[in-house]
Amino acid sequence: LRKRREITGLFTFYSADYPQYELKIDNDLAMQKGITIGNAMNTLSIMVGSTYELGFIKYQRFFKVYVQAEPSYRRLPEDVLNMWAKNDKGEMVPFSAFMKIVKSQGANEINRYNMYTTASIRGGAATGFSSGEAIKAVQEVAAKTLPRGYDIDWGGLSKDEVGRGNEAVYIFLVVLAFVYLVLAAQYESFLLPLAVIFSLPAGIFGSFLLIKTMGLANDIYAQVGLVMLVGLLGKNAVLIIEFAVQEHEKGMSVRDAAIAGAKARFRPILMTSFAFIAGLVPLVIATGAGAIGNRTIGTAALGGMLFGTVFGVIIVPGLYYVFGSLAEGHKLIQDENEYPISEGVEPRVVLEEMEPYA
Template sequence: MLLGLPSLILGMVRFVLRWAIKLIAWVARPLSWAFDRMLGALASTYPRVLGWSLRARPVVLGVALLALLGAASLVPKLGLNLIPQFSQGEFSFLVELPEGTPLQATDRFMADIQTVLADDTRVASYSTIAGGSGLSLTSTGTEGENTAALQVRMNPDASREDEAAVIAVLRERLAASDLAHSKFERPTYFSFRTPIEVEVYSDQLEELHQAAALIQETIRDVPGLVDVKSSAELGNPELHVTFNRDQLVRLDLDVASVASTLRNKIQGQVATRFTQADREIDILVRSVDDGQASVDEISQMIVGQRAGVPIFLKSVANIRVAEGPTEIRRIGQKRTAVISGNLSGRDMGAVAADIRSELKALALPGGVVARLSGQEEEMARSLNSLLLAMALAIFLVYLVMASQFESFLHPFVIIFTLPLGAIGVIVALFLTGTSINIVAMIGMVMLAGIVVNNAIVLIDAINQRRNEGMDKHAAILDAASSRLRPILMTTATTVLGLAPMALGLGAGAELRGPMAITVIGGLVMGTFLTLLIIPVVYSLLDRKVYAAAGARPAVPEGDAFPEFEPEGGPLPLMPGSPEAAR
């Protein structure tokens, strides 16, 4: 009984597969019928169209050139981005109120902001964290009760437009408050910088802050630029003590000793240590509590004495409350302020062009230098690298084809499919509203090795027929007609395989879609133009003369080669051979 079980299982599997194949064939029968009808119509029409193209070669090449120029005119309208903009279903806003805002006030402010999300059906959940570490807009470790974070998660069925609308509502609500500064963030999947960053360099801190404030106000009104922030924008309240050096000299004091005394009185000094079991606890002695001290208490501190008379700080220094920078950033050992911003509704290339125009129109001090960086700078480097990779791919493809065809002309004819494919790429990106980005450029590099396959098949078939003795015109017509079906089926299978990716099905499809759209557009347009343009280019450029069928040397009947008899008579026969026996 057990010995027959494998055979029984194998029989059931074969039965299920047989009926599954029949069911698939029955379901696909209408599609197969439609494809056969379409292919039959193309097969009957294509030779006539190709024949006319070979007779009207200037017209065909002129139309192809106009199509290429028309596609090139669409390139500025595509836009440039480092990576495609895609919806992740969640985002957050970091909010910072003025320094010293109590936790209760921060919580009330965030509760008021949340009211715009309470009845929004597009939002699945939201939460607020008030106070704590990691919430500051800067990296100086000054997080406290005045900082908060609002985290929002969208419904699974919410579209990218719904997410953009919710973000716009929150931005508008936060912008209505003159006290709060906010920063928009998404979950970090790539270690890229902010989309737009303007780096301002100066050796003078005051000039740096003034130039950064001027640039920030100038670019804030650029369309498509939101969440404009400056690293020199926010300041914490601090006490500035400016010593009067002349007064210090008259009182026989020096700046270093007075500053050291003042620091020890405010920050404290370890006087001794208290030992408890195996622990040593520092005993810190200071004059005031640095978190509660007032300006008057600081000014009344004794920083020295003369002839037994105490000298107060206010008598040798000017004390005032001011705002200092939250951070002093350096890039390449140069003091720098960074103005950053996000994008909304426009591509990065267009926004960067407007910012460059604004920066050129600004009259900055002589010691101040401003330049554009961020993702725009990374995009320029990445595009240059991918263009080099594409050029290398085309060169390697040409070398491989030249070695196989043993000709430098035929690979050059095949390379003509690349600009034809570029027409399809540009049109596909324009029709789908997709910008040029790194993912699309990777698709172009892939296309450089895919789109030439059809031309290779076509040129090889033409050369085979010409080797058989056909003239050039007849060889082109016959080879193109015989290779029409394989070329179309190869293109159709590739396009159908990439269709789900291009349609944006599945999570993260916005990131993969541009590559599929690029390959599909370039392959479809390249295929149809290859069937017409490549034969025309071949007929114009190929000047190789093939031997005619009747001019080939005749092969004698019987033996494949004529009998050869050496000088001096025939060679002696080997003993025992059939010829010797005869």
């Protein structure tokens, strides 16, 4: 893992060469002596460790009684072999009769995760790489180097990220589809909303470009900035297209309506967009606690807004001209009355004078 550029700050408490003593029990000798392994281990746990037996009150104080061997009898590893255990006949048998001590090396501690023996490794994404790229690098290294029967699992936020996978991509596509349907209902056309949708990639490209230039990661903060960015850029595109649609309904050609919409909305879009960009500057140069999150969300929004505004005022009228020309003469609903009686027409009541009956 240290050879991969996507990961940094790797460390682990796991050590396989920690010096230790291993107790080896000869089961056959233990059975001959009438010793059960459970009884022997319980005795060893009490003598080397301790066990709470009872408590009593004296002088208005509570005293606890622990059973444990004297320190002088458990000072050295070899002292374990000098301890005794009782067999099934009530006789005392030394541990040295069925046990021996061997020096070895192994793990300094044994951790378990979901009942499996584990070794915990911690790390993070290197500068310029996202957490998703770091996770993918770990998975690639594990697939190449781990022997059969070994696997990896995740903890904390990484576990949630791996479990959800590319869920954010699907959510983003659903949002785009929902926006498209709303615009289709507003413009009464399946083609005009595409002018808004296809104007967004310019801003998204600018967002990722500035994030990459600043050496930041595409994390949850950047994705929040993208969601905000899509709404703002879509609003700018809607302003131009809405005005162009109104001018086209008044009799202008699609080309002239696109030019008129771009001219009319050029100054308002630049004023609001650059005011928003100026407000993002403190986030981009933020320092102190939480600076990375502030810089990421600010950079994502600033880069996308800058590119989306500069290129959007040129791209959106062109897209409207393309899709407006395709949509000209086509209606969302066939044989629709453009001027229904309930809109713009006042109801009239006609009174006629009739001759009275004879």
